[in-house]
Amino acid sequence: MVTAGNHEIEKLPVAExxxxxxxxxxxxxxxxxxxxxxxDNLYYSFDVAGGVVHVVMLGSCTDFATGSAQHQWLQHDLAAVDRSKTAFVVALVHAPWYSSNEAHLGEGDAMEALLRGxxxxxxxxx
Structure with missing residues (x-):
């Protein structure tokens, strides 16, 4: 399975x-x-091993702020997981939300709250 990253963003606003x-x-x-x-093709989830593992693929280069479509979907997706049947929930994201880059401090806070919850x-x- 794949998840998009910054190199997949088209940067030619006139042509594309x-x-x-x-x-x-x-x-x-x-x-x-x-x-x-x-x-949205940029974020999705699926189950493996007969539902023992729920895998969430997140889009770090598409809006994930509180109230965004991705944030709302993640909230709904995680709420639908039956932990009595699903032993593990894992998430994958292209760009980690923790970085020493000051321009990106706090970016993943809204998503982290859902994941921790x-x-x-x-x-x-x-």
Missing amino acids: PEPFKAYNARWRTLYDAGATPSG ASVDAVYGE
Whole structure:
């Protein structure tokens, strides 16, 4: 499974004003499958091992602020996980939300609150 990163953002506003057009054309994710379809190819979830593991693929280069479509979807997705049947919940994101770069301090706070609240077992970033 894949998740988009900063190198997939189209930077030619005149020739290609749609961000992630090439990524979306080349990578078909499971955004419209499963119990909680996201409706966006940039973030989605799926179950593996017969539902023992719930995997969440997040988009660090698309809006994830409180109230954003991704934030609302993640809240709904995590609430739908039955932890009596799903032993592990893991999340993957391209750019880690913790960085010593002052320009990015606090970026992931809204998402972290959801992940902690749902007792996500591990979050992996590049």
